[in-house]
Amino acid sequence: MNWITNYVRPKINSFLGRREMPENLWIKDPETGEMVFHKELEENQWVIPSSGYHMKISAKERLKAFLDDGAYDLLENPRVAVDPLKFRDEKRYTDRLKDYRAKTSLDDAVLNATGSIEGLPIVATVQDFAFMGGSLGMAAGEAIVKGFEKAIELKRPLVLFSASGGARMQEGILSLMQLARTTVAVDRLKEAGLPYIVVLTNPTTGGVTASYAMLGDIHIAEPGAVIGFAGARVIEQTIREKLPEGFQRSEYLMEHGMVDMVVSRLELKETIARLLKIMLKEKVVPVEPAETEVIPALEPVETAEARQDA
Structure with a gap:
């Protein structure tokens, strides 16, 4: 058997040109x-x-695709207390954080960056679902607040890409406090007269939906994204009714007025740039109509009645 495995099969594979x-x-x-x-x-x-x-797409890939020439400057996230509750479930919270930092090369679930789209300077805040489901803890909340503060300082619009399962249970009430803190940051941006656009990606749920993700001036959803507070199964068990097909999907929510538009990821940059220019009263280049052939007007035909009147 070893002779067949070690000699005959490699020879056959080599003869047939098979490659791993x-x-x-x-x-x-x-x-x-x-x-x-x-x-x-x-x-x-x-x-x-x-x-x-x-x-799903990583935060860095999102920034590279969305911003002009893939160029951006990352903002350093503020430092916060690690594992303030000394939480432990199947493993210690500190060990869990180390694992996710090693897998994603991120400090936490949120990245802030400055850049531009179609020449318009903006601040972009992106949640990465790969880091503990994009959950909102103290570090993520502090980073989001920092993004809003930077936008106010630079007098730039803020575009936020949400992707989260909700609050981070390992931080308990400290996680829930971020809902109020980020809401205050949104209010400050609006008081400064700066636009705030939210792009809801798959999934955006829990406390994130109950705070900054649904407080934008305009809400854009990616196709097929799950957006909601409680999960569909929990809702069905609570109300004891079958939910409509497509419930909590972006297309269903747009039909029922919860989001403003559903836009493909491939068209997000162009769409958001145009919206921001309108909101900032920048010059928007109109779409030129297709050229049409000009047909000269025909001269009136002289009729017999007209000649008789003359």
């Missing part, structure tokens, strides 16, 4: 099951070309 394929070369579409080439998907901002399904 990287495991991440293809990615499966969660909706249709179609296999998509990894490189093609990456170039398309992680949107499945055939179905339009929006896959």
